[in-house]
Amino acid sequence: MEGGVNIRNWADLLPDALGIIFSNLSLQEVLTVVPRVCKSWNQAVLGPYCWQYINILDWSYRTNPNHIDQMLRILVTRSGGALREITVSGILNDLTFSYVADHARALQILQIPRCNISDSIVEQLSSKLSSVTFMDLSYCCKVSARSLTAIGKSCKALVGFCRNMHPIDLNERRPQADEAVAIASTMSKLKHLEVAYNCIDTLSVVEIIKSCHELEFLDVRGCWDVKLDQDWLDKRPRELKVLGPHVIDQFEGHSCSDYSDTDSLYDYESLDEDDDGLWDDEEDDEDDEDRIGGRLELRFYEGFNENYVNGWV
Structure with missing residues (x-):
């Protein structure tokens, strides 16, 4: 108590409370930034409480694709098996997916659009992934x-599943x-299903x-091969909302190659668990205008509401 005001020491907060705040x-x-504040905050960032929900979707769109798998492995390792959500775009190989699956005993949300994984590793x-309630495999060709x-x-x-495909790149389209x-x-228990631009x-x-x-x-x-006339729509279950097949809303364009060749925002070597290099990161001063434009992509999964799914289970 100082001057009649109760002074709280943020450094004394429990690690799980800090994890919620830092999320x-x-x-x-x-x-x-956070690791530089004090020792307890640094320890919280190094521990599992900050990484139960790993959502690096926006970052994965901006960065060099070669950095995505390494960053994901680092954060999954820090989660200590307490993962609840992984949201990232552009996983490059089966080995990274295997690493994620090995730490997924409590995973509920898995959103990995544009990943490069194969049928064989998914089957294996x-x-x-038996605890997953929502999954996004959009644009995974x-x-x-x-x-x-x-x-x-x-x-x-599983109550939510996304399998949207690219609206423009016809070379990646096949009968589905x-x-x-x-x-x-x-998937008889599905409540939410997205199959936009599927054949x-x-x-x-x-x-x-x-x-x-x-x-x-x-x-x-x-x-476009789906024909839903008014008679069909009148007979659908009342609780079912059908969106399409006509595109009736605006979609967001996004560059699939929108990254910098000199990605200096994070020093990936320094993020190793046995290194104190978290303190040595550089700022990324590159302007967005200098980045390369690419293909158009629909990002339907961004509208997914985690609380909605949590209400289903």
Whole structure:
């Protein structure tokens, strides 16, 4: 008590409370500013409490793709097996996905759009993702119905799934009726499903709706072979909201190659657990105007509300 005012020492807060507070800061602030404040805050950043929810989506769009896997491994290691969410774009290889799965016993939300993983690794490791309730595999061109089937059979708690595809790059498009069959036959508890710009037809959509009795939201924007006439819409379950197939809202353009070749925001070597180099990070002074423009991409998954899913389980 000083001058009638109760003075609180923030350094004395419990690590889990600090983790909740720091989760509202940017990745840059948590890794480069917070550790410099005091020893207890530095220890909190090094511990698992700050990394139960790893959401580095925005950062992964800006950075050099070669840095994404390394950063993700560092943060997953710090989580100490207490992961609840991973949201990142552009995982480059199966080894990183395997590392994530090995630390995913408590994982509930897995959003990894534009990842480069294969069917074989998903089939091999899907059983380790059994606690996941929401998953996003949008724009993942190397996975197919094999992966979706493995996920549906292993992730029995899955209530939200995103499998949006690129609206412009037709070279990456292929018939996806088998993926619709995989969803219908293995993901019966879905409440939220996004399959925008998938190459599916009306029969595929009807089969999904018939099989997923709890479905509340279905996004089929850009699925041009899906024909939903008024008679069909009148017969749908009242609780089901269908968006599409016509694109009725504006979407956000994003550059898939929007990164700097001189990514100096983080010193990845210094982020190693056995190094104190967290104190040596540099500021990134590069202007956004100097970055390279790329392809257009829809980012539907950004609208996902975690509290909504938590209410389902």
